Amino acid sequence: MINRITELLGIEYPIISAAMTWVTSAEFVAAVSNAGGMGVLGPNAGQTEKATSAEDMADRLTKEIRKVKALTNKPFAVNYIFPMGGATEDPFTNAVFDVLVKENVKNVIAIGQHVVDRELKRLKEQDFKVVYRDLSPTVEKLVEAEKSGVDALIVTGYEAGGHMSDYKISTLSLVPQITSLVKIPVIAAGGIIDGRGAKASTIYGCRRCIYGNKVYSDQRKSS
Ligand SMILES: Cc1cc2nc3c(=O)[nH]c(=O)nc-3n(C[C@H](O)[C@H](O)[C@H](O)COP(=O)(O)O)c2cc1C
Numbered sequence: 001m002i003n004r005i006t007e008l009l010g011i012e013y014p015i016i017s018a019a020m021t022w023v024t025s026a027e028f029v030a031a032v033s034n035a036g037g038m039g040v041l042g043p044n045a046g047q048t049e050k051a052t053s054a055e056d057m058a059d060r061l062t063k064e065i066r067k068v069k070a071l072t073n074k075p076f077a078v079n080y081i082f083p084m085g086g087a088t089e090d091p092f093t094n095a096v097f098d099v100l101v102k103e104n105v106k107n108v109i110a111i112g113q114h115v116v117d118r119e120l121k122r123l124k125e126q127d128f129k130v131v132y133r134d135l136s137p138t139v140e141k142l143v144e145a146e147k148s149g150v151d152a153l154i155v156t157g158y159e160a161g162g163h164m165s166d167y168k169i170s171t172l173s174l175v176p177q178i179t180s181l182v183k184i185p186v187i188a189a190g191g192i193i194d195g196r197g198a199k200a201s202t203i204y205g206c207r208r209c210i211y212g213n214k215v216y217s218d219q220r221k222s223s
Helices: 004-009 026-034 054-071 091-102 117-125 139-148 171-181 195-204
Strands: 039-041 076-081 107-112 129-134 152-156 186-189 208-211 214-217
Touching: 004 129, 004 152, 026 039, 026 054, 026 076, 039 054, 054 076, 054 091, 076 091, 091 117, 107 117, 117 129, 129 139, 139 152, 139 171, 152 171, 171 186, 171 195
Parallel strands: 039 076, 076 107, 107 129, 129 152, 152 186
Antiparallel strands: 208 214
16 A cells, blocks of 8 residues: 555555553554554653653663664654643654654654754754654645645544543544645544445545535645
8 A cells, every 4th residue: 555654654554553651662662663654752662760861861762762773674763742831842753853863863753842943953964764753733824834834644532541631622523634735644543443434534535525416525736
């Protein structure tokens, strides 16, 4: 199944594993990547206790990345947390950036309250593929995220596990609004539990779909 996501990330299937803090160990990530999807190392990957400092976290992340590399030669990504609360810098984010550059990891699933320009700039300067997931997504915020220059969007409805959005908008409501307005690839997430949900997600991405005698086309200008 080839589409813009498989081409962007160099994977076989357009399926990206959730970056789950504590849960996504190297073994977990390599299993997903070996199966043809995109494994994503989340925060605290492979750990049972919190890192004591940014340096400690960097050491642990380096070890976990090397373990993934030993278990797969397929692409994988690392979760990248943009500085929050209006900050433009964060020591933990800086440490992750340095590790990823050193370890030549080229894909990040970035999360945040908005795209932080300084972060995106330095990631793009190092040729990272940046897939952005807003923690509280709205149509306006994701249209802005596209303008900022990220490569793709993960759009999560309120059903999504982990950090809850501030807004109670379901995946079913949010995703088609976004795919109608942005040009970059969109990955749907939140409450998708089996092949039926995955198939439905590809329909949310349709730019021009015909159901019965009705044509649903997107709202973008033809240019
Ligand atoms: C236990 C758990 C922990 C999570 N931790 C993170 C995280 O650390 N970083 C992140 O980007 N997303 C995290 N998420 C969110 C997932 O990446 C994903 O967006 C979400 O699970 C998709 O919705 P679903 O659970 O309905 O499939 C977490 C989800 C769960 C269930």
